[in-house]
């Protein structure tokens with residue numbers, strides 16, 4: 001009997017390893033394992049055997065990269081050190097997106113600023129080609145001084161945006177309320193640095209000062225733990241069995257809800273859920289937001 005119990009535990013433990021356990025810290029993965037440059041290859045520099053990279057933006061071009069694979073659900077993160085000094089007009093983005101016309105997309109966009117002025121982190125979620133779900137926050141640290149991790153947890157129950165270990169946004173599956181939720185279109189992960197001085201800083205008032213360029217953002221820890229599938233796959237073979245499908249990842253826990261509330265109360269600049277001018281009727285999924 002005893003032996004049988006041990007055997008079962010052992011088999012369970014092995015299954016857990018095979019399925020991959022939740023990472024507690026950003027995992028140091030070299031760029032080339034998961035990603036390839038997308039355009040302006042000469043504007044990307046590699047360091048320490050590709051474990052760190054730098055993207056640069058000048059008056060000629062920005063640049064970007066994308067994941068080799070497409071994924072349906074999982075956990076995706078990278079560490080980024082934003083453009084320091086005068087970064088007004090620049091946008092550094094980290095996002096997941098499907099490739100078709102009615103696309104799904106999960107966005108982090110970091111809007112630069114004049115020296116000493118705060119960055120804005122804008123997030124958005126597109127489902128079936130429909131976005132208009134912007135939220136904007138200030139960060140509680142200077143994102144140009146050190147690396148911080150930015151990550152997305154995506155399963156059938158929720159999409160959570162994390163900054164370091166702090167959830168800054170959650171988009172619950174509100175299919176029951178008639179809201180589309182990304183579930184059947186694999187996404188690739190992208191990042192890019194480009195000029196958006198027509199809207200990024202103080203609504204476009206602050207223009208990029210090209211004499212301060214080139215503008216450089218640094219990256220490391222290119223962690224991807226997702227269910228890889230072909231671009232057109234509609235499901236994932238291991239659906240429901242991976243660590244991110246398990247009970248503890250289906251909702252935030254009490255501590256995470258408290259931290260999310262802290263971010264909302266202290267750092268929120270804009271939330272589409274409370275913008276009655278733009279949306280006289282509140283978007284249905286906002287009702288899932290406990291304190292809006």
Ligand SMILES: *[C@@H]1O[C@H](CO)[C@@H](O)[C@H](O)[C@H]1NC(C)=O
Pocket residue numbers: 059060210211
């Ligand atoms: C870009 O900037 C460089 C250096 O400031 C300048 O010499 C060049 O003329 C600029 N090019 C364009 C297309 O504006």
Ligand SMILES: *[C@@H]1O[C@H](CO)[C@@H](O)[C@H](O)[C@H]1NC(C)=O
Pocket residue numbers: 111112113114117118119120200201202203
């Ligand atoms: C830039 O700084 C100004 C002044 O402090 C602030 O109003 C704005 O929200 C900051 N961020 C961006 C991206 O405009």
